[in-house]
Amino acid sequence: MRRMRITACAAFLFVAFSLLAAPPSGTIQVTHVTWNDAPPTMPAGTKIAVLEGDPKKPGLFTIRLKVPAGSVIAPHWHPRPERVTVLAGHVLVGFSDVVDEKSATEFTDGGFYVNARKAHHWVKFAEDTVLQLTCEGPWELNYLK
Secondary structure (H helix, E strand, C coil): CHHHHHHHHHHHHHHHHHHHCCCCCCCCCCCCCCCEECCCCCCCCCEEEEEECCCCCCEEEEEEEEECCCCEEEEEECCCCEEEEEEECEEEEECCCCCCHHHCEEEECCCEEEECCCCCEEEEECCCEEEEEEEEECCCCEECC
């Protein structure tokens, strides 16, 4: 019985100290998101939060975009793949040189898509939407003329 108590106490202490240990070097943990105005290439009223990296520099980065309902990102392309998760909201995504809702794919909460490098696409926001993008920088948005 005494041995069981000592073993249980040791196991409890091990778990307790493991939970208090600092995360390994290189770990990123975000518990609060700070929203700022997005660059002028994004629709008016769009907010951005940088979670990791720097979208203006080479290397991996993750950002969130909070885009108002009714906004449209006109046909454009990126020089590197763009991985997008819809955290909240509703978007239409089309792969064409013109906005054509009939050819779009609808994404809602939890939806995920990857825009291939240099793929012409557009995005329409049916409601206030939060997107998370993970990409290789620098992030460039090249609108079609």
